[in-house]
Amino acid sequence: xxxxxxxxxxxxxxxxxxxxxxxxxxxxxxxxxxxxxxxxxxxxxxxxxxxxxxxxxxxxxxxxxxxxxxxxxxxxxxxxxxxxxxxxxxxxxxxxxxxxxxxxxxxxxxxxxxxxxxxxxxxxxxxxxxxxxxxxxxxxxxxxxxxxxxxxxxxxxxxxxxxxxxxxxxxxxxxxxxxxxxxxxxxxxxxxxxxxxxxxxxxxxxxxxxxxxxxxxxxxxxxxxxxxxxxxxxxxxxxxxxxxxxxxxxxxxxxxxxxxxxxxxxxxxxxxxxxxxxxxxxxxxxxxxxxxxxxxxxxxxxxxxxxxxxxxxxxxxxxxxxxxxxxxxxxxxxxxxxxxxxxxxxxxxxxxxxxxxxxxxxxxxxxxxxxxxxxxxxxxxxxxxxxxxxxxxxxxxxxxxxxxxxxxxxxxxxxxxxxxxxxxxxxxxxxxxxxxxxxxxxxxxxxxxxxxxxxxxxxxxxxxxxxxxxxxxxxxxxxxxxxxxxxxxxxxxxxxxxxxxxxxxxxxxxxxxxxxxxxxxxxxxxxxxxxxxxxxxxxxxxxxxxxxxxxxxxxxxxxxxxxxxxxxxxxxxxxxxxxxxxxxxxxxxxxxxxxxxxxxxxxxxxxxxxxxxxxxxxxxxxxxxxxxxxxxxxxxxxxxxxxxxxxxxxxxxxxxxxxxxxxxxxxxxxxxxxxxxxxxxxxxxxxxxxxxxxxxxxxxxxxxxxxxxxxxxxxxxxxxxxxxxxxxxxxxxxxxxxxxxxxxxxxx
Numbered sequence: 140x141x142x143x144x145x146x147x148x149x150x151x152x153x154x155x156x157x158x159x160x161x162x163x164x165x166x167x168x169x170x171x172x173x174x175x176x177x178x179x180x181x182x183x184x185x186x187x188x189x190x191x192x193x194x195x196x197x198x199x200x201x202x203x204x205x206x207x208x209x210x211x212x213x214x215x216x217x218x219x220x221x222x223x224x225x226x227x228x229x230x231x232x233x234x235x236x237x238x239x240x241x242x243x244x245x246x247x248x249x250x251x252x253x254x255x256x257x258x259x260x261x262x263x264x265x266x267x268x269x270x271x272x273x274x275x276x277x278x279x280x281x282x283x284x285x286x287x288x289x290x291x292x293x294x295x296x297x298x299x300x301x302x303x304x305x306x307x308x309x310x311x312x313x314x315x316x317x318x319x320x321x322x323x324x325x326x327x328x329x330x331x332x333x334x335x336x337x338x339x340x341x342x343x344x345x346x347x348x349x350x351x352x353x354x355x356x357x358x359x360x361x362x363x364x365x366x367x368x369x370x371x372x373x374x375x376x377x378x379x380x381x382x383x384x385x386x387x388x389x390x391x392x393x394x395x396x397x398x399x400x401x402x403x404x405x406x407x408x409x410x411x412x413x414x415x416x417x418x419x420x421x422x423x424x425x426x427x428x429x430x431x432x433x434x435x436x437x438x439x440x441x442x443x444x445x446x447x448x449x450x451x452x453x454x455x456x457x458x459x460x461x462x463x464x465x466x467x468x469x470x471x472x473x474x475x476x477x478x479x480x481x482x483x484x485x486x487x488x489x490x491x492x493x494x495x496x497x498x499x500x501x502x503x504x505x506x507x508x509x510x511x512x513x514x515x516x517x518x519x520x521x522x523x524x525x526x527x528x529x530x531x532x533x534x535x536x537x538x539x540x541x542x543x544x545x546x547x548x549x550x551x552x553x554x555x556x557x558x559x560x561x562x563x564x565x566x567x568x569x570x571x572x573x574x575x576x577x578x579x580x581x582x583x584x585x586x587x588x589x590x591x592x593x594x595x596x597x598x599x600x601x602x603x604x605x606x607x608x609x610x611x612x613x614x615x616x617x618x619x620x621x622x623x624x625x626x627x628x629x630x631x632x633x634x635x636x637x638x639x640x641x642x643x644x645x646x647x648x649x650x651x652x653x654x655x656x657x658x659x660x661x662x663x664x665x666x667x668x669x670x671x672x673x674x675x676x677x678x679x680x681x682x683x684x685x686x687x688x689x690x691x692x693x694x695x696x697x698x699x700x701x702x703x704x705x706x707x708x709x710x711x712x713x714x715x716x717x718x719x720x721x722x723x724x725x726x727x728x729x730x731x732x733x734x735x736x737x738x739x740x741x742x743x744x745x746x747x748x749x750x751x752x753x754x755x756x757x758x759x760x761x762x763x764x765x766x767x768x769x770x771x772x773x774x775x776x777x778x779x780x781x782x783x784x785x786x787x788x789x790x791x792x793x794x795x796x797x798x799x800x801x802x803x804x805x806x807x808x809x810x811x812x813x814x815x816x817x818x819x820x821x822x823x824x825x826x827x828x829x830x831x832x833x834x835x836x837x838x839x840x841x842x843x844x845x846x847x848x849x850x851x852x853x854x855x856x857x858x859x860x861x862x863x864x865x866x867x868x869x870x871x872x873x874x875x876x877x878x879x880x881x882x883x884x885x886x887x
Contacts, residue, residue, distance in 0.1 A: 140206040145213065157199035157210060158186050168212050169221060169275045171228075171363050172312040173200040175411065176418060177321060182313050184224050185275070188212050196220065225279060228272075228310050230286035232364070236260035237276045238284060257295075258308060258365065265303075265373040266365030272310060291338065299347040300880030301354050301370055301426045306338045309366040315339060315358035322419065324559035327352045339366070353548055354884055356425035360408055360418070371429065372398075372406040383410055385762050385772035386424040387480055387681040387755035388431075388869055391415055391531075391553045392764030393424055397756065397775045404429045404756070404776065415531065415764060421552040422884060423867070427874055431754065432779070434872060436739045438751035439780025449749065454781065454791070461748050462795035464731050465714070470498030474712035477504040478719030479680035480870050482760025482772070484809040485752075485785030486686050487816070488801070489718055490693045492789045496798045497716065502693070504719055505864055506686035510544075510676035511765075513651035515687070517660045520851040524838040527684065528767035529675055535560035538640025539672075541632075542570040543578070543663070545647025549885075550866035551677050551765075554645065567635035577622055578650065579848070582662035584618035586610055586669050588626075588633035593670060602845035606665055609848075642672030648679060658852040665845050677765055679866050681755070685763035688835060692817035717742060718752075718785060720864060720871065735788055740871045751782040754870070758784035759806050767835045769820065 141150050144166060151160050156179060161168050172182040179201035187196040191209035196217065211217070229237065236242055237260075245262060261267045296304040313330070316339060320326045327350045331340040341350040348354075359367045378398030386393045386407075394413030398405040407428040409420035441457035442449040452460075465473065475493040477486055486504075493499040506512055511527050518525030534540070534557035547555035562568050573581045587610040619626040636642045644667050651660065667674045678684070714731040715721070724732065724745045734746040743749050755762070757778040763769050778784075783791075786809050793801040803809050814820050821836045867875040867885065875885045 140204075142204050142206070142208045142210065144210045151204055155204050157188060157197075157202045157204050157208075160204050161188075161199065161210075161212060166212060167278060168199055169225075169279060170200055171271060171275060171310060172314065174314050174318070174361050177314065177317045177361070180313055180317060182311070183228070185221055187217060187220060189214060189217060222279065222281060225276065225281055226284050226286060229276070229281075229284045231289050231291055232272070232308065232310060233259050233264070233290070234276075234284055234288065236262055237273060238282050240282070258305065264308065264365045265368040266308075266362075268377045270365060271363035293338065296346075297370070299352075299354075300883050301356070301422070302347065302359060303368045303370050303373060304339075304347075305366050305368070306340075307366075308364045309339055310364060311337060311339070312363060314361040314363065315367060318357045318361045322556065322559075323353070323355055323357055324556070324562075325351060325353060328358060348883060353552070354422040354426070354880075355552065356408070356420060356422070359425075369406060369426065371426065375405050376400060378405050382775040383773060384756055384775050385681075385770045386420070386428075387762065387772065388423040388427070388874075389421070389550065389552075389866060390678045390680055390683055390765040391551065392681070392762055392766075392768060392770050393420055393553060394770075395420065395424055395428065397428060399776055402776060404432050415766070415768065415770075416553050419553065419556060422881060423869075423874060427878060427881065428756065430878055431869055431872060431874065432756050432776075434738065434877065436872065436877075437779060437782075438737060438739055438743065438749060439782055440751060441781065442743075442746075442749035444747045449744075449746070454783070457748055457750060458792055458795050461733055461750070461792055464747070465497065465716075465733075465792075466796060468497075468714050468731070471500055472713040473497045473499050473716055474714070475499045475502045475716045476719045476721045477502050477686065478870060479505045479509075479678075479683045479686045480755075481682065481719070481785055482755070482758070482762060482806075483682065483685040483689060483769075483813060483820070484760045484806045485718075485789075486682070486689050487813045488786040488789045488803070488809060490689055491801070492793055492798075493716070494693055495800065496793055496796055499716075502690065504686050504690070505680055506678075506683045506690060508648070508652050509678045509683050509687065510646045510648045510651050511678055511684055511687055513657075513660055514646070514664075514674065514676050517657055517664060517846065517851060520657060521661070521844070521846040523844055526837055526839075527676060528834050528837055529673065531557055531766055533641075534558060534643050534645075534675070536564070536640070537561040537566045537643045538638030539567045539635045539642040540569065540645065541636065541642070542568075542645045543573075543647065544650025545645060545677050546866075547645070550647070550679050551645075554677060554765075558645075566640070567638065569632050569635065571624070571632075574622065578659040579662045580618050581622055581624075582659065582666050583610070583613055584615045584622070584629055585633045585636065586662070586666045587613035587615050588630050589666075589669055590634060590637050593637040602847060605847065606669075606845040636666070636670045636672065642667070642670050644672055644674045645677055646674055647677050656852065658848050661846040661848045661851050665848075668845055680864060681764070682762045684765065684767055684835065685761065685769070688763070688817055688819045689813075692819075717746075735785065737782070737870045738872045750788050751780065752788065753778045753782045753784050757782065760784070761810065763835060767837070769833050769835060 141148050149164050168186050170186040172180050181198035181201040186199040188199045189211040190197050258264045291307045293306045316328045319328045331338050359369055379400045381396050381398050384395055384397055386395050393416035394410035395407045396410050397407045409416050409418050411418040441452045441454055443452040443457055477489050490502050493502045514525050619629055715729045716733045718735040724742050732746045733748045734743040735750040735752050737752050737754050755772055756775050759774045761769050762772050790801040790803050819835045875881045
């Protein structure tokens with residue numbers, strides 16, 4: 140289809156708005172209320188254009204392009220009209236700097252003086268240099284505002300965590316209200332009052348923290364002025380550079396844009412082009428990157444124990460001493476712990492070091508006992524392949540959703556956004572509190588109450604006949620009493636799950652690590668199979684899926700932690716190499732302890748040698764998110780102090796021990812070997828093959844058979860207990876305990 144704009148014939152596809160068409164073709168039409176991802180609103184009226192054959196002017200942001208349209212965007216009448224609208228907007232906005240004839244010189248010679256309580260011009264504004272109103276005024280060449288300046292009443296609100304609110308800078312574009320409602324599903328912000336007294340606020344003028352705000356920062360990111368500002372960067376100068384990276388704070392793998400100046404992080408914001416998050420983030424990725432990287436508890440130099448206390452050492456000294464002590468231990472005498480928040484490169488070299496150098500029987504990590512590992516174990520027990528890969532966006536089209544063992548707003552916020560989309564489209568959402576130990580009873584009762592027509596559709600092959608006979612024996616009334624849920628409520632939930640649209644069962648690690656075991660998982664699998672639904676594993680750490688694949692590639696025996704005396708008939712290890720989470724050490728628990736980490740904690744205080752490791756922002760590496768999507772997280776700044784990537788530490792230590800096969804010169808070298816050792820990565824481990832849609836390779840799962848619950852229940856004794864970390868923990872740094880603002884948010 141074609142459209143004519145200012146005499147140019149322009150082709151377009153689909154159903155875009157006129158504003159989208161002109162923007163895609165480099166034609167300037169100003170707008171302040173429109174934003175990608177939000178429904179058209181037509182509030183500011185700056186994008187008015189003339190459409191041949193229609194009376195008056197139409198807003199380009201809310202008018203769909205149609206075949207054969209003839210559009211004019213810059214007639215004298217339109218220019219005058221837009222100028223008048225902009226003058227009215229500026230009459231209630233501090234505009235002295237916007238129309239100042241000396242503003243170019245001011246920008247050249249004045250440094251920031253933003254530490255003021257009242258903004259009267261751009262040089263005092265936290266959005267100076269990144270303000271969209273500023274850019275629109277410059278593009279339109281406005282030099283005079285013929286109306287008296289009127290300041291909106293009210294002081295800057297600084298009574299909330301992370302965010303400052305200044306209504307004197309607000310232009311009532313409504314972006315913040317709309318993103319909070321349409322995208323985040325929170326509806327915390329709203330328009331308050333009417334007419335000239337209208338402001339953006341909350342119900343009965345409560346603080347954001349008292350109004351259900353999750354402090355995702357979406358309102359700050361869409362604000363075109365400085366009305367909503369990130370307090371941590373409010374008084375900072377603009378970043379010198381911006382680099383993209385993958386957030387390591389949870390398992391969703393959101394893309395972030397990190398701002399840097401003079402070798403330090405100023406702040407972070409969600410990447411609008413991120414395939415996983417599409418311009419959205421959570422409180423951790425949006426506001427806490429700077430604190431995590433530059434935290435006072437960062438380990439920045441190697442430490443060795445001397446005369447009962449730790450002292451600074453060189454890398455050469457620390458590695459030589461570590462090699463000397465490790466050489467004294469035999470096969471199986473050194474236990475190794477890993478972190479699922481480390482990159483695939485770090486985990487691969489750690490596994491290789493443990494297997495080939497230390498002869499350790501297993502590397503333990505939180506992929507053990509995870510939701511993904513639980514489903515994989517269920518498949519092995521039932522003799523069938525289970526697919527773990529999925530696309531998060533598919534959840535937004537679900538007909539019914541059942542959440543088990545997970546708090547989505549806190550631990551899986553991007554999944555939560557897709558759930559919001561599904562509910563907005565009419566999906567039925569169920570999130571019930573099930574008494575511990577009765578998960579299998581609950582799921583079996585739901586399956587038994589599935590409408591007979593749906594149950595009849597289950598094939599007799601693949602265990603269907605046996606499973607239906609099992610359901611016929613279920614006493615749903617007794618189950619309802621045991622669950623303290625009415626049978627009517629169970630029936631309603633069951634009927635929703637049989638919706639013709641796909642049903643999704645969102646499975647968190649708390650369900651797997653509880654007492655439900657493989658029996659509960661099998662009951663969940665059978666229910667999903669019965670209604671044609673899909674079980675989705677949701678794990679909390681950045682690289683659980685990558686860690687699981689690498690552990691399986693080394694034929695690792697999954698375990699929640701090194702075995703201690705008294706927990707089984709096995710002896711405790713003589714030495715520990717801790718490159719990940721481990722229960723609190725007791726003095727003298729092991730003869731020799733090495734801690735490889737990024738933060739000082741209770742275990743590093745008892746270590747014999749401490750080796751400082753970079754954070755994800757200081758070294759590149761592949762992280763595999765909950766979808767199975769492999770993403771290369773780029774290095775955004777040089778390592779702080781003397782911290783080194785995990786793979787570098789291990790290859791250097793291997794060299795000191797005289798081991799061969801560790802001659803890696805870069806993370807790319809590690810990825811090449813990883814791709815050969817773990818075929819599931821395929822080209823995902825190669826920089827040339829890493830794209831936004833590069834998923835781990837999986838064995839085709841097919842439709843999946845019903846699983847005999849009794850046959851898999853006996854496997855529970857051989858499975859490790861769960862080892863899921865708190866959602867706010869990053870490599871031993873508990874963000875909610877270390878940051879007062881996040882502590883307030885979590886403590887509501």
